Amino acid sequence: MKFGYTIIYVPDVAASLAFFERAFGFSCRFLHESGTYGELETGETTLAFAVHQLGEMNFPSGHVAAHESPQPLGMEVAFVTPEVEKAHEKALSAGATELSSPTAKPWGQVVSYVRCPDGTLVELCTPVGT
Numbered sequence: 001m002k003f004g005y006t007i008i009y010v011p012d013v014a015a016s017l018a019f020f021e022r023a024f025g026f027s028c029r030f031l032h033e034s035g036t037y038g039e040l041e042t043g044e045t046t047l048a049f050a051v052h053q054l055g056e057m058n059f060p061s062g063h064v065a066a067h068e069s070p071q072p073l074g075m076e077v078a079f080v081t082p083e084v085e086k087a088h089e090k091a092l093s094a095g096a097t098e099l100s101s102p103t104a105k106p107w108g109q110v111v112s113y114v115r116c117p118d119g120t121l122v123e124l125c126t127p128v129g130t
Helices: 013-024 052-058 084-094
Strands: 005-010 028-031 037-040 046-051 077-080 097-104 110-115 121-125
Touching: 005 013, 005 052, 013 028, 013 037, 013 046, 013 084, 046 052, 084 097, 084 110, 084 121
Parallel strands: 005 046, 077 121
Antiparallel strands: 028 037, 037 046, 097 110, 110 121
16 A cells, blocks of 8 residues: 545636645646646645545545635645745745744744645644754
């Protein structure tokens, strides 16, 4: 078994890809010509986006649309950086909403949380142990 993908269902795949590029510096690896699926260049594990209509096909009983939820979903995507404060400000400038400003945790990590326009909850954090 190998962890291959995190796929986030969003209203507009191209808009999410563009936001993640502006806010976090990831480049687009792939956008299907239909605009219904796309991937970011994130290393070994792929971060991808798919339109809610594909979610409706995959989950006939329905799913929670993160952008419609008043609270963030109970899962997050975490990006590790030595410069959390700078990354946090960049994300806010790109259109993210601040949920928690950069905070030093008791175990030594600096952590912040932002919510993307598509509803995705993102943690920005320093490496553990630094």
